[in-house]
Amino acid sequence: MILLDLMLPQESGQEVCQYIRQTTDAPIIMVTALADIQDKIAGLNLGADDYISKPFDLAELEARVRAVLRRGKQSRQPSSLPDEYVFGPWKFVPAKRALYRAPGIRLTLSGAETDLLLVFWQHQQTLLTRSEIIGLIHGNPNALEERTIDLLVSRLRRKLAEGGRQLELIRTVRGDGYIFDPRACTP
Structure with missing residues (x-):
């Protein structure tokens, strides 16, 4: 699980997200001050699994992390596998x-x-x-x-x-x- 801020001091968070997507399937949640709907759409289109704007409640972030991990675990296990x-x-x-x-x-x-x-x-x-x-x-x-x-x-x-x-x-x-x-x- 990667929590990625888009406003990084030396690199663009969008470029980092693209690089991560090219190298791993790890879930990404963008955590950023950019709250415009266009920013959210762009972030999700880059490959983020979720997007949360600052300021946010830590309980909400925790719930989003659990939800993304749950979805990721379900998608990694092919349904063709036997139950036992x-x-x-x-x-x-x-x-x-x-x-x-x-x-x-x-x-x-x-x-x-x-x-x-x-x-x-x-x-x-x-x-x-x-x-x-x-x-x-x-x-x-x-x-x-x-x-x-x-x-x-x-x-x-x-x-x-x-x-x-x-x-x-x-x-x-x-x-x-x-x-x-x-x-x-x-x-």
Whole structure:
């Protein structure tokens, strides 16, 4: 999410917005003193997802940020994806942020863990670098520190462990990244 003021000291906010749109799909809210309807139309036509004029109430800005993020999340998830994914004894339901272990044991996943498992599922048996994973989750490979992915993978591995032992569902390729292989839990 990018909050962009149009009246920047050294560059035009419009030029910055065009550059951002060429390099990322990150949501943009223009926050500016330019309140004329023509300015709003121009900003939205440049690729902004929303436009708010100064002065504004912080509660309104917060609500607009939540709304834009909600819309962005809905548009990033193609409707052709199944509601659940089954591998070995596991059933993964992204909409509920849940991982079910037969018989009926539910593990709650954080939003980041859900996004990571969904990316792994969509790219199974494919080597993904940390920056590729970040890019697939956030639309920008520089949105997070790469070590954040290591921490998420570690947490996900713990949740996917069977009887205290970790399966080879998520394999580390030293120096390169990770490979998700759901076949690892089939006998």
